[in-house]
Amino acid sequence: MPITTPFPAGCEGAVSLTFDDGMQSQLDTAIPLLNEHNLKATFYINPRGDDFMERLQPWRAVAWAGHEVGNHTVNHPCSRNFSGNPEGGLESMTLAEIEADILEASRRLRALIPEQEVFTFCYPCYQDYVGEGVNRQSYVPIVAKHFPAGRGKGEIANHPLTADLAYLSSFPVERMSGAELVGLAERAAAQHRWTILTFHGIHQGHLAVQEVDFRELVIHLARQRHRLWVAPVVAVAQRLIEWRKTARR
């Protein structure tokens, strides 16, 4: 049956909770809380090092619980403007090099979690280019070629018909209060859009949100699930891809 609405029946908008960098506090705090309330989220990890299969074992159970474990590259390349090293960073990479890193990360994720058939991509440091100045080139087309969606950064909730799935807007939410997090989630319903939130640490670690504030959001989403569709990025993207086939006619 063709999908005739962007969100499931009764839902006014969609919300995806995304977590970057495979941090321990996500395993310790966020995932148990999400599982307790039967909410599914997306976790973007870096399968780096020769020991990635051992080190990343806990993420297998995360995927088995119904969460998405997505691609955040192997080496997490960001602008040299962070490091100050004139030799390094995205500015010194080619499109072929970034594509090789991304494909290697996908290969390792499939080795780690063979049951997970499809997953999305997350831009390290939200940056989507290689080179600099007149030689700067977007690598969004590479992400578009290999993934149903790529998560970036932006200050809007995504329009279901017109958002570029290869570079989705997502709100960075570090240090926000519970009320602010709920407000962003509710924007999805008010605007009939898809709100994506980007988390890093929960309660501890870099760019953290306090546990009490995260809990407030989770409880709100659990209570409002009949009108707010809470789903991993891959699930919302796949539905929108199908829906757009009819909506754009």
Ligand SMILES: [Zn+2]
């Ligand atoms: Zn990252």
